[in-house]
Amino acid sequence: MHNIRQRAAIIATFCGARPGRDLAYAALAQDFGTALGRRGCGLVYGAGGVGMMRAVAEAALAQGANVTGVVPHDLHERERSQKAPGQIFLVRTMHERKALMYRLSSAFAVLPGGFGTLDELMEVATWNQLGMHRKRVVLLNAKGYFDSLLGFLDRVAQDGFLTPEERDLICATGDVEEALDLLTAETPQAAVAVTVPAAAARPAHDEIRAVPDSRLLTR
């Protein structure tokens, strides 16, 4: 068991726009969305109505979770036919999208995916490193998908490009419930060397209305 206090959390989940070749990945996405919803957590995601993203969002919604997607206008137009689940926020750019996803969330789950997922993973870890937010980052390592990445991160630390504490800003588990224990824990697991006090004092998730140029898509 884990000696960490549970609280309602809003978990941004980064994962593939594709389902992957192995059915185990979509099953993981579904299990994670279901477990997240059962714990009373909210979900923030990339508002893709496809692949792993759709599987997480639909499973969370089925448990009554509050599901929020954030997507740039043009990407939404392109994917309009896929009808992404949940409440959808439209923003102007990919950068605004990521910033809003990070602000709305209290922690980050990363499931198997491609460039988009890896970009989001590295950015939220970097923001922790720089003290721009202090939010846990947990990889759902199904079928050893992230093993080589985790090994590479160890190498990065060994070679002096990350401190051991910074390396530990990204943790991993293959177990959905353990991941949620970590994601809903009260404080980030690793202190970082460089912190910005104003950012640390910010509430875990900002009010949506505080973000300019985004609008709620009503259906």
Ligand SMILES: C/C(=C\CNc1ncnc2c1ncn2[C@@H]1O[C@H](COP(=O)(O)O)[C@@H](O)[C@H]1O)CO
């Ligand atoms: C690449 C394909 C479709 C792109 N459609 C997307 N719709 C919504 N969100 C997306 C999309 N592509 C990337 N994202 C964001 O990145 C992550 C998924 O990217 P990945 O490269 O598939 O890992 C996801 O978390 C979104 O926030 C055609 O399949």
